Amino acid sequence: MGAKKKTTAATTKAKPAAEKVAMPVVAGQPVRVQYAGTHRMGSVQSMTLDEAWEKLTPGFRDVFRLTFQGQEDKMKFPYMDYYTIVYNFCTSVTKENGSNYGVGSGDFATRSCSTLSPDGAPAKLSGKITQFVRQHLTDVFQADMQSRCGNDLLTQYCRKWENFRFSAKVVHGFCIYLNEHFLRRKSEFREQEIYPVYGVCLKEWRDGAVAAVQDQVLRAVAEVITADRNGDITSSFMVRTVVDCLVDLGLTLDFSAQGGTPSPHNAKKKEKDPNQGLQVYQKYLEAPFLADTRVYYDNESRVFLANNSVANYVVKVQSRLKEEEDRCMKYLHASTCSKLIKTVEDVMITQQMVRLRAEFMIYLAGEKVEDLKAMYALISRVPQCMDELYNAVQTHIRQKGLEALAKNPTAMTEDPRLYLDAILEVYDQCDPLITESFRGEKEFRTAFDKGFHEFVNDNAITQLAKTSKKSSEQFARYCDVMLKKGAKNLSELDLENTLTRFMIAFKYIDDKDVFQRYYQQCLCRRLISSLSASDDAEASMITKLKAVAGWEYVTKLQRMFQDITLSTEMKNSFKSHDPSRRNDWKFEFHVQVLASGAWPLNPGSMGLQPPVELERPLTVFNEFYTNKFSGRKLTWVYPNSRCEIATNCYKVKRFLMVSATQAAIILQFNDRDVITYGEIRDAVSGKMSLPDESLFKQILVLLLKSHLLMINDENEKVDEKDITSNDLEIKLNLNFKPKTVRVNLNQQIRAEQKQNEDTANKGIEDDRTATIQAAIVRTMKMRKEMRHQALIGETLDQLSRLFKPNVAAVKKNIETLIEKEYIKRSEEERDLYTYVA
Numbered sequence: 001m002g003a004k005k006k007t008t009a010a011t012t013k014a015k016p017a018a019e020k021v022a023m024p025v026v027a028g029q030p031v032r033v034q035y036a037g038t039h040r041m042g043s044v045q046s047m048t049l050d051e052a053w054e055k056l057t058p059g060f061r062d063v064f065r066l067t068f069q070g071q072e073d074k075m076k077f078p079y080m081d082y083y084t085i086v087y088n089f090c091t092s093v094t095k096e097n098g099s100n101y102g103v104g105s106g107d108f109a110t111r112s113c114s115t116l117s118p119d120g121a122p123a124k125l126s127g128k129i130t131q132f133v134r135q136h137l138t139d140v141f142q143a144d145m146q147s148r149c150g151n152d153l154l155t156q157y158c159r160k161w162e163n164f165r166f167s168a169k170v171v172h173g174f175c176i177y178l179n180e181h182f183l184r185r186k187s188e189f190r191e192q193e194i195y196p197v198y199g200v201c202l203k204e205w206r207d208g209a210v211a212a213v214q215d216q217v218l219r220a221v222a223e224v225i226t227a228d229r230n231g232d233i234t235s236s237f238m239v240r241t242v243v244d245c246l247v248d249l250g251l252t253l254d255f256s257a258q259g260g261t262p263s264p265h266n267a268k269k270k271e272k273d274p275n276q277g278l279q280v281y282q283k284y285l286e287a288p289f290l291a292d293t294r295v296y297y298d299n300e301s302r303v304f305l306a307n308n309s310v311a312n313y314v315v316k317v318q319s320r321l322k323e324e325e326d327r328c329m330k331y332l333h334a335s336t337c338s339k340l341i342k343t344v345e346d347v348m349i350t351q352q353m354v355r356l357r358a359e360f361m362i363y364l365a366g367e368k369v370e371d372l373k374a375m376y377a378l379i380s381r382v383p384q385c386m387d388e389l390y391n392a393v394q395t396h397i398r399q400k401g402l403e404a405l406a407k408n409p410t411a412m413t414e415d416p417r418l419y420l421d422a423i424l425e426v427y428d429q430c431d432p433l434i435t436e437s438f439r440g441e442k443e444f445r446t447a448f449d450k451g452f453h454e455f456v457n458d459n460a461i462t463q464l465a466k467t468s469k470k471s472s473e474q475f476a477r478y479c480d481v482m483l484k485k486g487a488k489n490l491s492e493l494d495l496e497n498t499l500t501r502f503m504i505a506f507k508y509i510d511d512k513d514v515f516q517r518y519y520q521q522c523l524c525r526r527l528i529s530s531l532s533a534s535d536d537a538e539a540s541m542i543t544k545l546k547a548v549a550g551w552e553y554v555t556k557l558q559r560m561f562q563d564i565t566l567s568t569e570m571k572n573s574f575k576s577h578d579p580s581r582r583n584d585w586k587f588e589f590h591v592q593v594l595a596s597g598a599w600p601l602n603p604g605s606m607g608l609q610p611p612v613e614l615e616r617p618l619t620v621f622n623e624f625y626t627n628k629f630s631g632r633k634l635t636w637v638y639p640n641s642r643c644e645i646a647t648n649c650y651k652v653k654r655f656l657m658v659s660a661t662q663a664a665i666i667l668q669f670n671d672r673d674v675i676t677y678g679e680i681r682d683a684v685s686g687k688m689s690l691p692d693e694s695l696f697k698q699i700l701v702l703l704l705k706s707h708l709l710m711i712n713d714e715n716e717k718v719d720e721k722d723i724t725s726n727d728l729e730i731k732l733n734l735n736f737k738p739k740t741v742r743v744n745l746n747q748q749i750r751a752e753q754k755q756n757e758d759t760a761n762k763g764i765e766d767d768r769t770a771t772i773q774a775a776i777v778r779t780m781k782m783r784k785e786m787r788h789q790a791l792i793g794e795t796l797d798q799l800s801r802l803f804k805p806n807v808a809a810v811k812k813n814i815e816t817l818i819e820k821e822y823i824k825r826s827e828e829e830r831d832l833y834t835y836v837a
Helices: 049-068 079-091 121-145 150-174 176-181 183-189 197-229 236-257 266-270 279-307 310-331 334-348 350-366 369-379 383-405 409-414 416-437 442-457 460-465 469-483 492-506 512-528 535-549 552-575 612-628 660-670 677-685 693-705 750-783 788-799 807-819
Strands: 642-646 655-659 674-676 729-732 742-744 785-787 823-825 832-835
Touching: 049 079, 049 121, 049 150, 079 121, 079 150, 079 176, 121 150, 121 176, 121 197, 150 176, 150 197, 150 236, 176 197, 197 236, 197 279, 197 310, 236 279, 236 310, 279 310, 279 334, 279 350, 310 334, 310 350, 310 369, 334 350, 350 369, 350 383, 369 383, 369 416, 383 416, 383 442, 383 460, 409 416, 409 460, 409 469, 416 442, 416 469, 416 492, 460 469, 469 492, 469 512, 469 535, 492 535, 512 535, 512 552, 512 750, 535 552, 552 612, 642 660, 655 660, 660 677, 660 693, 674 677, 677 693, 677 729, 750 785, 750 788, 750 807, 750 823, 750 832, 785 788, 788 807, 788 832, 807 823
Parallel strands: 655 742
Antiparallel strands: 642 655, 674 729, 785 832, 823 832
């Protein structure tokens, strides 16, 4: 048996039956190049550089000649023959490089490095093509273009560019194999630029054709654009062609410089990235164009403003900006648009802001809504110019409000309705400026709010009162007038709308805690005296306050309403309790039981001994309440109690509406007509010294001035100083003839008013102290450790929604909390605080 021969199968890649040829493309359509038959490649024919170029030269010459003559349709040549020549040359064994350039090898990476070098045969073929294109441009392009100028130059430039680009695409198709299998590897030799054929053509156009006539072409382009701006009829497509030319040059050459293989196909793909490949366009056209634009519009702005109004100028600028945007769309590259618009805005808006601002102030003073809208639409295009407008609006709102409130500050102080009506009128006049002229822009709304806030809290009324808290007080008094019975006889709907409008102004006051205190006092009087026009309106008002200031802000107000409801239920319960003990009462007796912590009530500094007629009802109710609620204590608030006394000593029966103290005085005259001052005082005080006898005298003088009581004569004018001794006799005026059957004598006296104001002010300060301390503790509990300035800043921020706190007060309360051991100061760092759990 003989040994088996070992057979080794050699694996080699078959020669391509026919190489895939990429047809040149113009505007997305294949070039119609006629060639005969289908060439099937067989064995590779060895070929020198000179031999290859001799065979290729006719094809190159015909392509460039026919396209430059506009005879592309007559282009008939063996396209595949030229492709085969390039293929055979690149893959043949030549004496020049002495190595196999790819025959029978499918792995390009295994080929000799010498064949890939810039000195290899394929690179030399690329050099031959470069020389041909350069010479062609010198012979055909430059010689013809040097003699032309203006529009003729531009027309010929565009035509020749289109023809040249067509030719470059055709010859690029000849050299597909050279481009794909040799020049694609140029990244290995980055020290030297190696372009594919299409890139070679465009590079020569850029360095030769464009450089030779660039100044003339750019001048012609500038003339066309200027004529277009002047309204003349122009051939804008020529500008577009120049733009496309420069962009195509930059995109193709930039792509090649980054290691790609540019072609008529992938050059378009690069255009998607506006930041790459535009160097040629930006250098030769965009930069001079933007400079010319600046000069053009600088001249136009100065001339136009010298002969026209600012209003017309605003319209002109808007029109010009629209034209430039259209111009970009029509024949400029998309990347230029933002630069162009910014240039025009800088010249026609920013550089003219002094004139525009002056006109804006005139429009604002006259509140010309439409003119302001047009001005805003223009200037808003330049954000850095807007701060001046914001400040102008803020100043205008503030000044307008101050002027409105300075017209009659005394009357507005006496009647809060005049005060609020003036404020809301300013709002109604100025709000359309924000919503219509400035489209409700946030920054303008902020400026409006700041200006409104300033004049609401500091105006002629607050200056007259010498306190910024006066505004909050007037707001509370306004609500009292509107919610009280008899206020303009408003319907439920009108009253609701009035309260809704009030809330517009309410959000601008600083001292919301002051408003809360005064509103609480006014609500107290309305509820105790049953003076509310509508319970629904009262509840609606509390809901509105809650929406703006929060739930805690209205807690006491809601509790007051709750107490009135509970008091009504208790009144019914008391009526049914032991009716036999009520049989000897000759009058109605009602009690309102109110929580001391929710109501701003003061038992008063003047003691009161209830009249004999009231002693038994008070005792019975005390027993009833004590049995029902053990552990609770009742404190009678006589200054807020009221009585209705029927007179039986006159021909016409009268009903006197009086306070508890007044009732105690008047009921003493049931037994006699003349009583000394000392006797009246002792009966009222229970023979104890009055804590505030001056207050008692004022109450008595009020009855004397009403002529129900008198000293000598009913027409005599009396004052506190007339009550000089305990023996002074006070008489009942039996000729008392008021104009109405029901006479209201329960009027607040100066002492009570001052006492209420002092109580309110003290309550406000006490509440602020407690609120500041609570904010500090709350902040420290959350942060655990804080620096001094950070603690003050965060505390002020928390308190700003309720009142404008004083920094000194915050510091003082920090020290107080350190003494109370809620927080402690670090021994090492004196500005560092730590929360004490």
